[in-house]
Amino acid sequence: MSRSRKILVVGPSWVGDMVMAQSLFALLQRGGPNAPATTIDVLAPAWSLPILARMPEVRRGIVMPIGHGEFGLKVRWKLGRELAAEGYDQAIVLPNSLKSALVPFFAGIPLRTGFVGELRYGLLNDARRLDEAALPMTVQRFVALGRPAGSPLPEPFPLPRLTADAANQAGLRERLGLATDRPAVVFMPGAEYGPAKQWPLPHFAALGRELVARGYQVWVSGSAKDKPAAAAICADNPGVIDLAGRTELGDAVDLLALAEAAVTNDSGLMHVAAALDVPLVAIYGSSSPEHTPPLAQKVAIRSLRLDCSPCFQRTCPLGHTRCLTDITPQSVLAALEGLGAGARRIAVPEA
Template sequence: MAPRRILVVGPSWVGDMVMAQSLFMTLKARHTLVEIDVLAPGWSLPILARMPEVRRGIAMPLGHGQFGLRTRWQLGRQLAQDRYDQAIVLPGSFKSALAPFFAGIPRRTGFRGEMRFGLLNDMRRLDKRALPMTVQRFVALGLPPDTPQPPPTPTPRLQPDPAGFARLRAQLDLLADRPGVCFMPGAEYGPAKQWPIPSYGELGRRLVRQGFQVWVLGSAKDKPAGDEIATLAGEGAFNLCGRTELADAVDLLATARAAVTNDSGLMHVAAALGTPLVALYGSSTPHHTPPLSDAAQVIYLGLECSPCFKRTCPLGHTRCLTGIGVERVAEALAPALHATAPR
C-alpha cells in the first residue's frame, strides 16, 4: 500500500510548533502508513528534526506577515509534485491556506477564518469552549469532524542529540562538576509575560550558592536581560542568550536538572523534554497554553485583571508577575533540585 501523504502548514511560534507534535503523533496513531511533511518558518526546522513523526520540514520562503502571492503560487506548484492526499492548515489566516490550494491537494482541512471558503474544502467550526487549549485545536484537525471533543492529546516528546551536550559544554566553557538549572527570562510576545529580571537574579544567586550553575537561555534580543541576571547571580551563572541555536537549547534543557521559565516557546521545549520546570504566568493563562508535562509546576496568581493577553500591562503595574515572590519559586523548584536520581 502507498503511504498516505499529509502536508501540515505549521504555526509561526516556537511553543505552538512544539504543541503541533501532538497532532503529528495523532496522525501516526490513526494511519498505518503515513508520511508527514511540515511547511513552516525556517527557524523551526531544527525542532521538526527532533520529532520522529515528521518526514521532512519544508522552509516557508516568506517571513511572518508577508503576503507574497506569486511566491505562494510558485511554492504550491512545487508542492504539487509530492501528490499529497491532505493538507492540514493550523494557522487561521487567509494566506496560510494559499499554498495547499495552489498545490491542488484534494482535501484541505482547517478552521473557519479570514474568508477561507474555497481555499479549504474541509472547513471546521471552532468551538472555543469545547477546545480551550491550543493543543486540543491542533489535534482536532487531524481527526474526523464528528469526533467527541475535546480529543485525547498525546504529550509532545522531543528527541535530544546524545552527543549535543558534551559538545556544548566544551564550546561554551560550562562547568563540568555542577548540575545546571536553565532560566528562560524572555517572552517574544511582550513584557507582560516576563517575571522581573531582579527576581531571576536573586533566584540565580541562591542556586549558585547551593552548588548549581545557571544557564540563561534566549535569543540575541534577551542578551541584556541575561547579562543582568548573570551579574546578579555571580560566578557560576552563564548568559547563553544569542550564543546558542534552538537545537542547542534542546540539548541543554534535556540535560538540566530543572528550569524556571516565563510562558514562552522554550517553556514548551522544556516540557516536551520532560525537564522539571516551574512556569510563571502573567498576562496569559495556563488554561490556554499550559506546559504539557507531568514534571511542570505552574505559578499563576489569577488576579481579577488576569488574563488580559496584552503585550504590556494596561494598568501599568504587572502585579500578576511582580506578586510572585522568589521564595515561592524556590520552594516549587526544590524537589527537582534535590532529586536522588539526577538527569
C-alpha cells in the same frame, strides 16, 4: 497493503505552537492496526527546522520562503506547483490566515483541512467552525484537525516529546565550557509578547544566587534579543552563566535536555522544556495556563490569579504588574523543591 498516506501540515509561526503541533503529528502517525502508514511533511518558517528535526514523526520540514506577515502570492503559487508533484493526500492548515491556505490549494491537494479563519471557503474543502469553548487550548485545536469533523478528541491525546541530539550536547558542553560535575537549572527570562509576561529580572537574579550557593549551575538561555535580560540576571552573580545569543534554537533544545530543571515565563522555550520532560516552573502573569499550558507531568504553575489577570495585554494596563512582581523568588524555589530540584546542597569543587 495500502500505500503510505502523505500529509502536508502548514505549521504555525511561533516556537511554542510548533512544539504543541507535535501532538497532532503523533496522533496522525498513531493510526490503527489496519491504517496505512503516514508520512508527514511540515511547511514551516526556516527557524523551525531544528525543532522539526527533533520530532521523529516528521519526515522533513519544507521552508516557507516568505517572512511572517508577507503575502507573496507569486511565491506561494510557485511553491504550490512544486509540491503538487509530491502527491499529498491531505493538507492540514494550522494557522487561521487566508494566505496560509494558498499553497495547499495551488498544490491541488485533494483534502484541505482547517478552521474557517479568514473566510477560506474554497481554499479549504474541509473547513470547520472553531468552538472555542469546547476547544479552549491551542493543542486541542491542533489535534482536532487530525480527527474527522465532529469526532471527539482522543483521551488522552499524545503529548509533545522532542528528541535531543546527544552528539551536539557533548560539543556544546565543550564549546561553552559547561561543567559536567554539577546539575544545572536553566532560566528562560524572555517573552516575545511583552513585559506583562516577564517575571522581574531581580527575582531571577535572587533565585540564581540561591541556587549557585547550593552548588547548582544556572544557565540563562535565550536568543540575541534576550541578551540585556540575561546580562542583568548575571551581573554581580558569579556562577550564573549567560548563554543568550550564544546558541541556535536546536542548541537550546539540546542544552535544556541536560538540565535538572527550568524556570520560565510563558514563552516558546517553556513548551520546549515541557516537551523534553524537564521539571519545570512556569510563571504566568498577563496570560493564562488554561489556554497554553506546558504539556508535561513535572510542572509547577505559578500564577496569582488576581482579579485583573489574565488581561492578555503586552504591558500592564494598571502600571503595577503585581501578577508577576508578587510572585517571590522564595515561592519559585519552593516550587522547584516540590519537583525534586534545587533542594540539594552540592559541594562545589575547589578551583
